[in-house]
Amino acid sequence: MALTETPMQAERARTIYEKSKPGRRAAALPAAEVPEKPLAELIPENLLRAEPPRLPEIAEPEIVRHYNRLSRRNFDLDSGFYPLGSCTMKHNPRLNERVAALPGHARLHPAQDPRRAQGALELMWLLQESLSEICGLPHVSLQPSAGSHGELAGLLLTRAYHADRGEERTKVLAPDTSHGTNPASVTMAGYEVVKVATNEQGGVEMDDLRARLAENEGEVACLMLTNPNTLGVFDENIAEIAKLIHEAGGTLYYDGANLNAVMGHSRPGDMGFDIVHVNLHKSFSQPHGGGGPGAGPIAVSDRIEPYLPRPQVVRRDGSNGHGPFFDLDYERPKSIGRLRGFQGNFGVFVRSLAYILSLGGDGLSEASETAVLNANYLKARLAEGRAGERLPIAFDRHCMHEFVLSGKPMKRDLGLATLDLAKRLLDFGFHPPTVYFPLLVEEALMVEPTETETKESLDAFAEAIEKILAEAEGDSEIARIAPYTTPVRRLDEVKATRQPVVRQQLD
Amino acid sequence: MTRYTSATPDDRREMLDAIGVGSAEELFEQIPEPLRLGRALTLPDGIGEAEVYERLAALAARNADAEAQVCFVGAGMYDHYVPAIVDAITSRSEFLTPYTPYQPEISQGGLQVMFEFQTAMSELTGLPVSNAGLYEGPSSVASAGYLAMGATKRRRFVVSRGVHPHSRETLQTYSVGYGAEVVEVGLEGGLTDAAALAEAVDGETAAVILQSPNFLGAVEDVEALGAAAKEHGALLIVACDPMTLGILKPPGECGADIALGEGQPLGNRLDFGGPSFGFFCATEAQIRRMPGRIAGETEDVDGRRGFVLALQTREQHIRREKATNNICTAQALNALGAMVHLAWLGRQGFRELGELLVQRTAYARERLAAVEGVELLHGAPVAREFAVRLDAPVGKVLDRVAGRGIAAGYPLGREYPELEDGLLVAITERRTKAQIDELAEALGAAVAAEREGVAA
Numbered sequence: 031m032a033l034t035e036t037p038m039q040a041e042r043a044r045t046i047y048e049k050s051k052p053g054r055r056a057a058a059l060p061a062a063e064v065p066e067k068p069l070a071e072l073i074p075e076n077l078l079r080a081e082p083p084r085l086p087e088i089a090e091p092e093i094v095r096h097y098n099r100l101s102r103r104n105f106d107l108d109s110g111f112y113p114l115g116s117c118t119m120k121h122n123p124r125l126n127e128r129v130a131a132l133p134g135h136a137r138l139h140p141a142q143d144p145r146r147a148q149g150a151l152e153l154m155w156l157l158q159e160s161l162s163e164i165c166g167l168p169h170v171s172l173q174p175s176a177g178s179h180g181e182l183a184g185l186l187l188t189r190a191y192h193a194d195r196g197e198e199r200t201k202v203l204a205p206d207t208s209h210g211t212n213p214a215s216v217t218m219a220g221y222e223v224v225k226v227a228t229n230e231q232g233g234v235e236m237d238d239l240r241a242r243l244a245e246n247e248g249e250v251a252c253l254m255l256t257n258p259n260t261l262g263v264f265d266e267n268i269a270e271i272a273k274l275i276h277e278a279g280g281t282l283y284y285d286g287a288n289l290n291a292v293m294g295h296s297r298p299g300d301m302g303f304d305i306v307h308v309n310l311h312k313s314f315s316q317p318h319g320g321g322g323p324g325a326g327p328i329a330v331s332d333r334i335e336p337y338l339p340r341p342q343v344v345r346r347d348g349s350n351g352h353g354p355f356f357d358l359d360y361e362r363p364k365s366i367g368r369l370r371g372f373q374g375n376f377g378v379f380v381r382s383l384a385y386i387l388s389l390g391g392d393g394l395s396e397a398s399e400t401a402v403l404n405a406n407y408l409k410a411r412l413a414e415g416r417a418g419e420r421l422p423i424a425f426d427r428h429c430m431h432e433f434v435l436s437g438k439p440m441k442r443d444l445g446l447a448t449l450d451l452a453k454r455l456l457d458f459g460f461h462p463p464t465v466y467f468p469l470l471v472e473e474a475l476m477v478e479p480t481e482t483e484t485k486e487s488l489d490a491f492a493e494a495i496e497k498i499l500a501e502a503e504g505d506s507e508i509a510r511i512a513p514y515t516t517p518v519r520r521l522d523e524v525k526a527t528r529q530p531v532v533r534q535q536l537d
Numbered sequence: 538m539t540r541y542t543s544a545t546p547d548d549r550r551e552m553l554d555a556i557g558v559g560s561a562e563e564l565f566e567q568i569p570e571p572l573r574l575g576r577a578l579t580l581p582d583g584i585g586e587a588e589v590y591e592r593l594a595a596l597a598a599r600n601a602d603a604e605a606q607v608c609f610v611g612a613g614m615y616d617h618y619v620p621a622i623v624d625a626i627t628s629r630s631e632f633l634t635p636y637t638p639y640q641p642e643i644s645q646g647g648l649q650v651m652f653e654f655q656t657a658m659s660e661l662t663g664l665p666v667s668n669a670g671l672y673e674g675p676s677s678v679a680s681a682g683y684l685a686m687g688a689t690k691r692r693r694f695v696v697s698r699g700v701h702p703h704s705r706e707t708l709q710t711y712s713v714g715y716g717a718e719v720v721e722v723g724l725e726g727g728l729t730d731a732a733a734l735a736e737a738v739d740g741e742t743a744a745v746i747l748q749s750p751n752f753l754g755a756v757e758d759v760e761a762l763g764a765a766a767k768e769h770g771a772l773l774i775v776a777c778d779p780m781t782l783g784i785l786k787p788p789g790e791c792g793a794d795i796a797l798g799e800g801q802p803l804g805n806r807l808d809f810g811g812p813s814f815g816f817f818c819a820t821e822a823q824i825r826r827m828p829g830r831i832a833g834e835t836e837d838v839d840g841r842r843g844f845v846l847a848l849q850t851r852e853q854h855i856r857r858e859k860a861t862n863n864i865c866t867a868q869a870l871n872a873l874g875a876m877v878h879l880a881w882l883g884r885q886g887f888r889e890l891g892e893l894l895v896q897r898t899a900y901a902r903e904r905l906a907a908v909e910g911v912e913l914l915h916g917a918p919v920a921r922e923f924a925v926r927l928d929a930p931v932g933k934v935l936d937r938v939a940g941r942g943i944a945a946g947y948p949l950g951r952e953y954p955e956l957e958d959g960l961l962v963a964i965t966e967r968r969t970k971a972q973i974d975e976l977a978e979a980l981g982a983a984v985a986a987e988r989e990g991v992a993a
Contacts, residue, residue: 033839043645043842045653046880057620057886062893063970064900069784069892072899073918077756079786082888083660086880093880094622100650101631105643108630117636121541125586127628130808133604134597140810141610141947142601146939149599150809163578175672175811178853178863186714211865213858218683219714223858264567294578296568315541319870320647321637321669321830323812339710360951367710371613371675371703371799372810384593389540390583399561400542406564407552428556428564456643464639467854484543485552511838516642518843523641526833526847530824532666533656 038103038517046096047534050086056093084536103517104320105461111487113408115432115464115476116209116260118290118312120397123388126315126381135380140372144357150376151356154343157327157383164289164394165306165329166299171338172327172374177287178211179369180307180326181254183339185219186366187305187330188252188281190337194364197279199251203242205234207260207468209285221251228470231425232261232434234271243278250278256285257301258292258430260468260476262405272302281305281334286326289313290480291402291431294395304331310375314382325378336364341373400481401431404488408479409433411492416499420444424471431480435463437473444502446509448473451498453520454512458494540583603807606939607972611922611963612752612947613674613701614801614810615780618967620881623804623874632873637830637865641845642837647869648844651832654876661782662796663789664818668829670872671864674799677815678704678746678776679711680828680862681795684819685744685772687826687861692717694744695737697729697762699751700776701799702952708746717743727755727915727924729762738765744794748776749785753924753949754898754961755917756781759791767792779803779816779875781920783891788818795819804878805871814868814875825851828862830869890966894921898964901973905962908977910984914959922963924949924956927980929987931960937983937993943976 069078088096105112112119130136138150158170174180185202192199202221204212205228213223224246227238234255243250253275258264265271275282284298284306290313298306310316311324318324330338341358342365348354358373389397409429412421420440423433437448452462452475464476479488502509513519544552549561558564565573584592608616626632631646638644655667671677678701682694694712696705698721709719722734729747738745745766749757759775766773774795775788780802788796801813819827825848833847853860882890902923906913914924927934931948938945949959964973986993 039839039841043649043844045649045656046876047653047656055883055886056622056881057883057890059886059889059893060966060969062896064897064973066896067899069895072895073756073784073920074758076760077758077786077918079782079784079790082783082884083657083787085657085660085882085884085887087883087885088880090622090881093877094625096880097626097650097877098629100646101626101629102646103644103649104631104635104646105640106631107634107636112636114636114639119636122634123541125589127633129590129593129597131624132594132597134594134600134602136806136808137603137608137616138600138809139603139608139610139616139807139944140614141612142809142944143935143939146601146606146944147809149596152599153593153596160580163580175676176865176867178865179672179676182711182714182863186710189714210853210855210857210860211863214853214856214860214863217858217860218711218863220716266567266569269569269572292568295565295574296572297574300574301572317633317870318636319868320632320635320644320650320873321869322867323814323869323871325812366713368703368706369676369710370707370811371673371701375811376809377806377812380593384589386580387589387592388583388586391578391580393540393583394580395578396539397542399565400544402564403544403549403552403556403561406556406558410555410557428558428567430564430567452640453642456640461636461643462640482541482543485548513642517645518642518837518841519839521641521837521843521845522835523845523847523849526835526845527850530831530847531834532652532824532831532847533659534652536656536660 036515045534046086046088047536049092049096050088052087054087054089056090110459111483111491112461113463113477113479114461115478116287118478118480120315120480121482122315122317123385126384129384130377130380148356151343153383154379155345155356157379158343160386161308161327161329164293166297167306167329167331169335169338170327170329171342172379173339173369174326174328175370175375176324177307177309177326178215180328181211181215182218183328183369184283184305184307185215185221185252187334187337190366191334192251199249201246201249202251203253207232207470208254209287212254212285232259232263233265233267236267239274243274250280252281252283254283254285256288258288261425261434262429262432263425264430268301287312291398293398294391295398304334310378310382315385316378316381323375323378325375337366339369340365340367397481404479404481404483405429405431405433408477408488411488412495415496417495420499432476432478434471435475436471437475441473445506446502448475450509454498454509455494456513457515460491460494606942606944608944609946609962609976610944612961613799614807615963615965616807616967617802617965619804619806620878622881623877626877627870627874632870638846645843648832650873650876652834652844654872655832657876657879658816658818661779662818663787664796665821666824667818668827668831670868671815671817671829672867673811673813673815675701675704675707677797677817679707681774681797682708682717682744683715684823684826686715686717688772688823689743691741691743693720693741694746695720695722695742696746698723699729700746700748701752704776727753727917729757731762734762735765738769738771740769742769742771744772744774746774750778750781750920753915754919754922755915756785756920759788763792780894781891783888784895785920800875804874812868812871814871826861829864829867893966894964898923901964904973904977908981911980922961924959924961926958927960927984929984931958933987934983937986938979941979943979945976945980
């Protein structure tokens with residue numbers, strides 16, 4: 031394959047600091063207007079900075095060009111299919127951006143007196159009520175900033191719950207297939223992880239669960255689960271699992287990363303979960319922003335409620351003919367305390383409530399149904415032809431919103447690793463699926479199309495996979511050194527870790 | 538209401554046929570029957586775009602935002618002017634809608650922004666290593682505590698009461714989990730009590746945690762206070778306000794091992810408290826213990842310069858329970874807003890803005906101190922926020938002043954019961970001399986009216 035450099039590749043990366051020239055500027059600031067004093071009269075000399083930080087010096091037109099150019103070096107959801115498993119890359123409605131930018135939301139100070147922020151508190155309360163119904167659990171805290179923050183919250187709630195009963199438990203069970211944040215959160219919350227084996231359906235191996243519970247009797251604080259699990263399969267034993275955990279005195283935690291599969295169809299609370307986190311940036315359409323912001327509200331059962339973080343948004347009945355009043359409740363003596371500053375990622379709440387109002391209960395249920403339909407259709411398409419042979423489904427049954435393929439035969443027969451396939455997909459204009467997760471599937475590809483993709487996109491993706499496999503049968507080298515058309519080609523990630531260069535050196 | 542989906546009845550038919558089922562419900566049969574909801578969610582049905590807009594606009598209209606009221610409230614989040622190019626750039630699909638840059642070949646834009654951002658934060662704080670951002674300020678303090686425990690193998694934090702109350706509370710919440718003890722040191726004359734701090738630090742101390750300017754607005758002598766940490770081998774963690782770092786000596790030059798803080802003043806809206814971002818910088822020695830994502834420079838196979846997520850071996854998807862932190866999705870778009878704002882301010886503008894804040898704050902402080910019934914809570918040097926005492930109940934005075942369209946400040950009583958009469962007043966470049974004069978007049982009138990028992 032002839033390697034001709036694309037125009038984007040020819041445009042080598044230059045940072046904004048390399049475009050800086052002394053004397054250039056963009057900012058136009060107001061005059062001080064007040065009588066000025068020498069700085070050293072106001073702040074002791076030894077506390078002052080000698081030289082200003084070396085920020086770039088650059089005029090506005092060039093700042094705009096610089097970041098526009100950089101933006102074109104990103105692939106994004108608005109440009110094409112993005113079937114990244116467990117990430118729920120659904121459309122980000124622009125209406126939500128518009129309502130979040132209203133000054134009444136965007137310029138509201140978080141310390142505004144609740145009496146003068148009734149709209150914001152009512153909005154949060156409405157979102158709490160909606161999430162409570164969707165999760166099937168009566169109480170919600172919006173405070174956690176992301177899924178991992180929700181996990182930490184859930185574990186701290188578990189600790190508080192047991193402490194209040196005079197119990198100290200030290201272990202948290204998590205399947206070996208769980209999202210990596212689960213065990214990381216367990217450690218941060220001061221617990222020890224005990225791995226539970228996975229059965230061939232990707233569900234909890236019941237005998238192993240019983241064995242772990244017996245081995246650690248009285249020690250198990252919690253079991254963290256995702257359902258549907260990381261293979262995209264609903265764990266049929268969930269009611270039995272809940273019973274076993276509750277009998278052992280533990281709490282059952284629901285990682286809501288896969289909630290988009292079941293909205294309006296099945297609720298974690300009804301499955302027996304005590305604590306659930308919801309990724310508003312997954313199921314509820316908050317844009318991912320290239321890695322945040324998100325939000326990870328938690329819904330909990332009655333027995334966990336006393337320990338929820340403070341402050342909590344509450345609705346108080348009105349008196350003297352006044353309507354209800356929304357407030358921040360700090361008087362929560364058993365609360366685990368704060369998890370962050372102020373009340374949470376309110377801008378994300380505005381977008382998610384706009385999404386829930388737009389779809390309604392009926393639309394949410396239909397969104398999940400279409401997500402499951404799309405996933406099963408794409409799975410069926412990929413069971414045909416070369417893909418069916420080289421990339422078998424890890425567990426052959428109807429899936430929920432996502433499914434996992436194994437690239438093991440592809441690697442064995444064509445010498446093509448899952449990574450190579452992923453990189454070659456970039457040349458075809460697709461974002462690859464999640465790769466090498468879950469760990470129990472060799473050469474895994476985890477595919478989540480979401481409900482907002484067309485049948486045509488799904489077909490085109492299946493065809494691209496077919497083409498890449500056909501091409502590899504002829505010459506597998508092509509995919510092994512792909513991609514060719516991206517702004518840069520394969521990058522040396524080892525170097526970036528061995529000799530990290532994490533900032534620009536400036537003279 | 539069906540929204541944002543494309544499947545027509547014909548599409549559905551064809552797809553179901555390809556799957557080999559008669560209806561989509563069949564696909565849900567893997568959920569055991571008793572666990573299927575079997576009814577509609579009790580949420581209202583979906584409504585049209587214009588109706589959603591009106592509904593949320595009506596809620597927004599019930600908030601006294603900084604356009605409806607002149608905002609002198611700070612306490613960690615400030616009503617700065619966010620330049621128009623920040624909105625223009627952060628709303629581009631290419632930055633707004635991608636996921637975390639797991640495929641670096643098609644994520645060079647976002648990764649280079651992280652690298653530029655890390656460089657800027659490193660310059661601001663005077664420390665060599667920055668991550669690409671954490672959730673927000675207070676939880677960054679808690680994450681720094683976790684790092685310090687790992688670095689020192691000790692389990693006690695000595696924290697000044699000048700550190701933001703939300704940071705101290707969050708640190709306490711996390712500490713219950715990871716098993717650490719938090720010892721607080723009080724304030725004297727608005728500043729951390731140096732003698733009490735020196736007394737509290739010992740060989741068991743993992744970190745000394747300070748904030749400058751502190752919560753009462755006072756600029757601390759970080760270098761002098763930090764000596765106690767150095768003496769006992771504890772880390773020095775300094776929370777700071779990025780907007781003051783064009784003027785104040787950066788934490789890195791004061792001996793800080795970690796400098797962090799709330800990033801909202803840089804290119805982010807108030808948003809009733811979030812999303813914003815936390816910044817987190819450290820010495821080289823801590824690079825492999827850092828929380829959060831870090832972009833690093835490298836080359837592609839043809840020798841082109843490129844950027845990737847570096848040091849991923851710290852992260853959960855590789856290290857699982859041994860990860861340095863559990864943080865994953867953080868605040869990339871908010872950090873982009875900060876970078877664009879900093880580029881817009883530039884080296885000179887950033888310093889000028891810092892000076893402007895100091896000058897207007899000095900004026901406002903003097904002006905308020907001259908008002909009958911208002912006195913300074915402390916006389917320590919300040920940069921952009923200061924504290925006063927009111928000779929009348931603070932809540933009632935705030936209500937009166939709110940009636941004149943002014944949010945006068947942050948009442949200190951809830952978090953500092955000993956300062957029940959305290960009010961924290963913040964200045965940004967949006968607060969004009971005329972507004973400051975009006976605040977002084979309104980506060981004076983409100984205090985007088987309260988003292989005279991005039992009905993509000």
